[in-house]
Amino acid sequence: EVQLVESGGGLVQPGGSLRLSCTASGFTFSSNWMSWVRQAPGKGLEWVANIKQDGSQKYYLASVKGRFTISRDNAKNSLYLQMNSLRAEDTAVYYCARVGDSYGQYFDYWGQGTLVTASS
């Protein structure tokens, strides 16, 4: 059974940093692109970043580029999102998602999400 478990969310002051983690199980982690998708309270879904199987390609939402860094450790079956210079508008539930198909880039499995709140 595919499982994705996020951790690392919490309350942080604007301008602060946070590192999210996602631990995967039930599939060969190194075989799939992985992504982070977020959802602000009461709002829709917003793709944040994704990373290729070997980490050689990374793509970001324009508003987080230069502030967020996606990475992975295939030996640990883990995905990460380093978030720096956080803003109030980054407040959201952050989901780790597996990309089901490298060509189609859809998300076939999702974690339960971790809440990030950037507020003073």
Add this chain to the structure above:
Amino acid sequence: EIVLTQSPGTLSLSPGERATLSCRASQSVSSNFLAWYQQKPGQAPRLLIYGASNRATGIPDRFSGSGSGTDFTLTISRLEPEDFAVYYCQQYGTFGQGTKLEIK
């Protein structure tokens, strides 16, 4: 950048009825890249349809997807109580704003 516009914003129907949800792209997209998700309150999204018309694993056959070019449709043939939720379409890094399917 492609914009996906979903309609209607809210759809009020009764169990047993047929639901038709629309997703319109601002420019033509390949059918290979269009997916649909269902999200219930407090839960993560669930993949329903990928490649515009392929049901994901475990998805009941009352859910079907169709369309091409700029116009895509998610159809639920006979609504079950558990189908009332928010539905999103997606193409690469873009999601539609969602359609809320509520009980009439």
